Amino acid sequence: LLDVNTLGVETVCSVSTPKEVWLQLLHTSSRPLTHTLLQEAALDTNTLNVEYQKIPPNFVNAAELDVPGHTMKDRYKTILPNPESRVILRNPDDDPGPDRYINANYITGYKGAPRAYIATQGPMVHTVGDFWDMVWQERSSIIVMVTRLKENNEVRRPRETSRHGRFNIRVKDSQEKDGFTVTDMEIELRSERRHVRHYWFTSWPDHHIPQCIAPYLKLVEEVETYSESLVPTSSQEVPASGPGPIIVHCSAGIGRTGCFIASSIGCQQLRETGQADVLETVCQLRLDRWVHKSCRKVREQPTVF
Template sequence: MSYHRCYCDDQNTHTHTHTSSMSAVHSASPLPEDPTTPPPMTTPPRKASVRLQERRGSNLSLLLDVSSLGAEPVCSVSTPKEVWLQLLHTSSRPLGHEALQLAAVDGDALNAEYQKIPPNFVSAAELDVPGHAMKDRYKTILPNPESRVVLRSPEEEPGPDRYINANYIRGHRGAPRAFIATQGPMLHTVGDFWDMVWQERSSIIIMVTRLKENNEKCELYWPQPRKRKVEEEEEEEEEEEEEEEGGETGRFGRFVLRVRNSREKDGFTVTDMEIQLCSERRSFRHYWFTSWPDHHIPQCTASLLRLVEEVETYRQSLLPSGSQPITGPILGPGPIVVHCSAGIGRTGCFIVSSIGCQQLRDGGQVDILETVCQLRLDRGGMIQTTGQYQFLYSTLAQYSSQLHHSQVKNPEDQVSIKLQNLQLDSTQNVNLQNQPEQLHT
């Protein structure tokens, strides 16, 4: 029996794939009609459809039996893995300020550039972790084996290592384990998420999705802060009460989480919390970016750039001071944990924006192509759509403009990036909003 293979593109994930053309197949001549006998039923009963949205990152493979039609089978051609791994390791396009401004408005060129980046998705056979499927939010978004986070068994509960859908991601200049990209926790993986945060000593968590958009995107995995009262006297009483009780608390897995402070920013929420296991307590900060609209890309780069700047400033404040003598092992803040729903789309946008801003500050140029390739080597499918890719160029072009203007105006001063009034150029905004992609990560 011979088969033709054709591919259906998942419109909700917008994962780009390489397709091959198929020769037209001519069916045999139809049988003569019998006026006395009704034609046989040839249409199979309709099966319950499976939403493509549940197959993120996949290429739905459809096999058609054409042996009875006498057609010559088409040989499938696939690119050897070594070839596209080489592309991911070597692709580069460093751009200075002027070149970046021009590249950001050339949508056709960016689309062509993006389509050539191999996705580097992982199959279940490559992962080879028994029972992992029940802990994957999307069955085809799997962690790359070489860089995946492995949950070690706690000393008080000896046992085998455990699985979590998460990858270490390299940062600026290839810094190892600068980030962890992971999926949004599910009801039965919340405990695993906090085990990972504790194990990796992470002090920063970035959440780039709402809890629910068209459907559930992420389980609520931290205690919600109390709503503050309006009257000043009641506010003071509440603050005193929180100091006595230690703030809003909740138990998640093995840990007790306590909210210390929460404040709204323009486009995101910052919550300072404490995580406790037995008698040990650690502080961390949770950033919840809520201004990324469902089904679209942001119309403005300001909120994302503000978030990137705030996270970087806070991260720097956690680094040990160089003036203090080193008397023991240095414990840094741990990787920055970033997640959306699947952990590849909006998660990738934040990480690439963060790395790109550092590149522009340090060297005056940025290599978005190389950075996206680096991310996909660490976790397949990072930056999920053409629209996201173009948005990255627009975001970093805006940042470069602010940096460039500040340096030209007063090159002797420390560079101060003011992000309050950043807006996309009207041409860029029109181009981006006309993109058909929908973001669901």
């Protein structure tokens, strides 16, 4: 079970260790565990918490982000994208203005796959257009939403037919599953249409953890299976709508989002090697984005894998 608590509200403690030193720690820390050792580690919460607290935060200071006006598009003023991996929105061909800002980062995937995911904050009323611009620009075919449909009076998922910025969004089909909803959408810009599949995990309350882990792991598995189906064989052309990064968001884009991505990578590790390196995975996430409390407690069930 992956535990996520308060997001964007805790005081960030200063770190006296030189940045070069803790960046080296993030690049080199590793502790691969077999399935049995994962279960044993989950029972030793004190050791697990100590290990987690030793992971350098790689926190982004506002002075490091040289983007004028970015605060208007940040949900939380202390949660900023790492400059080295942040997504930059290019302007359309008919708009000669400067590139635009979105609070999002590319995330390295399993086996070091570059830009396998995008971790981002939940879109706000005035940033929904930017969100869909990112989906289009990155040719993403999968969106994973790990939050309630409506938080703070903001609706996070399109309903039926809607227009956001330059795009028309149409819901083509929706299936209710155990703990999550799968919605097939069509995104249209001018005369071009692309298919996007939206996964919404409905059983994760804000600032708490799911009561049952099985639906969550089923979601992780289903997203991975569908993502693999989008990868063309050597004889197929790459489809226009993918395979781009899997876009994952919650509210702040650092807690539940980090948990989902870490779970996805860990499950792939277990299936292929029989081991999962939670420490290395969380450290890699920290290099790409300041994920917070992405892994406090891991509790694996023997029947899951």
